[in-house]
Amino acid sequence: MQDLKGCACTGKSLPRLLRPAILSVLVKGGSHGYAMIEELKGLSVVGDHPPDHTGVYRTLQVMEKEGLVVSDWDCPGSGAARHNYRLTPKGKACLERWKRTLDEYRRTIDMLLKSL
Amino acid sequence: MQDLKGCACTGKSLPRLLRPAILSVLVKGGSHGYAMIEELKGLSVVGDHPPDHTGVYRTLQVMEKEGLVVSDWDCPGSGAARHNYRLTPKGKACLERWKRTLDEYRRTIDMLLKSL
DNA sequence: TCTGCTATGTGATATAGTCACATATAGGAG
């Protein structure tokens, strides 16, 4: 399959949840940064503490360099131009890998909670 | 109670799991770095990927500066000297806070898994 | 003496996320 070595989705570096959250929005169809930020507010990553918008834009840039997403410019007749993102096959593979990783996280957190 | 503002245990900065893992070992009784590392191998934070030992020592130093743990030197007749750590009341408060935070993480991860 | 286990640590680097700040279009209120 794809080369995911060193990618955060392998769980190598106990990641935060921004990357899988972005992937979960994109898998439902292409979208742009601002719309994702609005959706992530609804998802509410821990309490009422949505992720910083700069982190979302920056993560999208990094994910594009890594080949997980591709983008094109959407210049509507009215309103600000926007960057439209779509998942690549590599991005979909990354997403599948995240399912396992998140499941492992959940089990680890369960173990921790039991021993606290 | 204690001033935990800005402390990672409030969940402010989607943390990794090293701090609560260390607290979970210490709450069972005082211990030293090496023993904690051995226990954390058993806990296996994600797959078979135990935390780096330098991170544990460094985190303990930081936690001592923050007043979550206190230490004294244990110089046994034979073997290398070791740093013995115990939880402080502030450390116990931090631990209690972590329970809520970890529970929130688990719920967030559950939500994410459902939407992937 | 050499190896391995116990036990502790520093220096440099990498990664992830936050805070303050900057830019631009467009619509409505005053």
Next chain:
DNA sequence: CTCCTATATGTGACTATATCACATAGCAGA
């Protein structure tokens, strides 16, 4: 026309967390 709000995107500097390479020291057994 100006100000405010919403939409939309970003950079620079900083902080927090974790990893990699490397260093040290006691003691036990081959």
